[in-house]
Amino acid sequence: MRFRIDANMHEQILQILSRIRADADYRNSTDFVEDGLLDSFDMVVLTSELEKNFSITIDGLDFVPENFASVEDIRKLLLKSGATP
Amino acid sequence: MNFLFAGKHIAGIHTVLPSRECRFVDDMSAFGFPPERSRKLQEIMGYDRHRIVEPGVCVSDLAVAGLKHLFKQQHIQPDEFDALLVLTQCPDHFIPPTSNIIQGRLNLKHDLFCMDIAQGCAAWLVGLIQACLLLEQPAIRKVVLIAGDVISRRVSPRDRNSFPLIGDGIGIALLEKSADAGPIHANLRMDGSRANALTIPAGGFRMPSTAETAIEQDAGDSNFRSPDHLHMDGTAVFNFVQREIPPLIRELLLFANTAENSVDYYLFHQPNRFMLEKLAAKMKVDPARMPANVVENFGNSGGASIPVNITFNLAQTLLRQSLHVCFAGFGSGLTWSSMLLNLGPLRFCSMQSI
Numbered sequence: 454m455r456f457r458i459d460a461n462m463h464e465q466i467l468q469i470l471s472r473i474r475a476d477a478d479y480r481n482s483t484d485f486v487e488d489g490l491l492d493s494f495d496m497v498v499l500t501s502e503l504e505k506n507f508s509i510t511i512d513g514l515d516f517v518p519e520n521f522a523s524v525e526d527i528r529k530l531l532l533k534s535g536a537t538p
Numbered sequence: 539m540n541f542l543f544a545g546k547h548i549a550g551i552h553t554v555l556p557s558r559e560c561r562f563v564d565d566m567s568a569f570g571f572p573p574e575r576s577r578k579l580q581e582i583m584g585y586d587r588h589r590i591v592e593p594g595v596c597v598s599d600l601a602v603a604g605l606k607h608l609f610k611q612q613h614i615q616p617d618e619f620d621a622l623l624v625l626t627q628c629p630d631h632f633i634p635p636t637s638n639i640i641q642g643r644l645n646l647k648h649d650l651f652c653m654d655i656a657q658g659c660a661a662w663l664v665g666l667i668q669a670c671l672l673l674e675q676p677a678i679r680k681v682v683l684i685a686g687d688v689i690s691r692r693v694s695p696r697d698r699n700s701f702p703l704i705g706d707g708i709g710i711a712l713l714e715k716s717a718d719a720g721p722i723h724a725n726l727r728m729d730g731s732r733a734n735a736l737t738i739p740a741g742g743f744r745m746p747s748t749a750e751t752a753i754e755q756d757a758g759d760s761n762f763r764s765p766d767h768l769h770m771d772g773t774a775v776f777n778f779v780q781r782e783i784p785p786l787i788r789e790l791l792l793f794a795n796t797a798e799n800s801v802d803y804y805l806f807h808q809p810n811r812f813m814l815e816k817l818a819a820k821m822k823v824d825p826a827r828m829p830a831n832v833v834e835n836f837g838n839s840g841g842a843s844i845p846v847n848i849t850f851n852l853a854q855t856l857l858r859q860s861l862h863v864c865f866a867g868f869g870s871g872l873t874w875s876s877m878l879l880n881l882g883p884l885r886f887c888s889m890q891s892i
Contacts, residue, residue, distance in 0.1 A: 473575070473578070474575065489758065489759065492699075492759045493699070493772040493773040493776070494579050494583075494698065494699065494772065495575075496773070497579065497582055497583065497812055498575075498578050498579055498582055501582045501812070510819055512780075512819075512820065513776070513777075513779075513780030513813075513816035513817065513819070513820050514777070514780050514781060514820070516773070516776055516777065516780065516816070517773065517777060518773060
């Protein structure tokens with residue numbers, strides 16, 4: 454399923470995250486990386502899923518933990534990478 | 539630092555890989571992750587199979603087998619080269635140098651400059667630069683360069699961050715003087731302040747190996763490794779490559795006054811498919827000109843990954859014709875380097891499994 458960014462974008466991102474790690478509680482985390490919900494290889498998988506689902510390319514220089522720390526950070530990354538609201 | 543060399547070329551390339559092949563689907567059982575998470579990663583990173591030495595096999599074993607093969611095929615005469623360079627992070631011993639061990643095992647002449655250089659994934663580049671520097675000397679007619687590792691011996695099979703992507707192997711190159719060779723342009727950067735991004739903490743004089751340094755512990759991310767094992771900060775390494783390599787190549791092309799579209803192939807070190815695809819996108823290079831299929835077939839064999847890339851993907855072409863190629867190596871140190879040259883037609887370009 455491909456998504457377009459809309460009012461439910463947070464839910465869409467959470468849905469993608471839950472496919473990466475079904476056991477992780479992303480809703481109650483303030484920093485996915487610090488809390489151990491995303492390691493660097495999960496970030497690789499997440500990057501690939503976001504690119505596929507939002508038809509964008511994420512710049513390699515944006516592959517930093519700060520851009521994957523929260524749903525809001527991921528939303529900002531998507532917008533920066535060319536996803537259109 | 540920029541380098542410009544004239545009157546020398548690579549005459550042939552040969553790679554030696556262990557015949558033992560491990561498969562990712564089998565490796566997965568040792569990881570502390572659910573299989574579905576590992577399979578997803580497999581798709582994206584390009585993990586499939588990798589070559590791992592049998593217990594006890596050292597770099598000199600691969601090198602001796604490779605050189606014996608080249609002597610037997612008469613691609614190289616044992617007494618025709620005047621320097622033997624070995625670039626590895628996996629020496630047989632601290633003392634003596636591995637290059638001397640290889641010299642002794644093959645009964646090579648005493649009038650031979652044997653030199654070890656400790657380099658990892660940039661070893662092929664550092665070795666080529668060093669070989670060209672040696673060839674500036676009248677007394678040195680030909681140089682044999684050996685680059686590679688048996689790093690599997692120091693990687694935890696329970697470390698999903700490192701084990702599935704690594705491979706063992708060496709590359710051998712013969713370099714020689716040639717009056718009609720084209721120019722070789724190269725550049726090199728090093729930054730020891732980021733050395734901890736890729737390290738084996740124990741086993742040297744700073745932290746000798748003990749029973750305690752062999753104890754594997756959860757690194758906090760379900761990967762188990764000990765201080766005797768390779769530690770890689772994957773995110774730091776990824777960002778290092780994305781940040782440093784595109785400007786390095788731009789500067790090289792500028793130094794060589796060469797247009798990007800005149801390069802036939804970008805033959806880069808092979809860390810994993812994801813990193814190379816991101817690098818190609820960043821550099822706006824057609825991925826067809828930047829092969830990224832070595833890790834899925836053989837694993838990342840450090841300093842040998844560029845010669846494996848060459849012998850696996852371009853052997854038949856390079857035996858017939860010349861290509862304008864750009865090498866880039868990047869890894870421990872941190873060290874990063876690139877080189878622009880005409881490669882081929884080669885006298886030999888082959889792979890060997892032992």
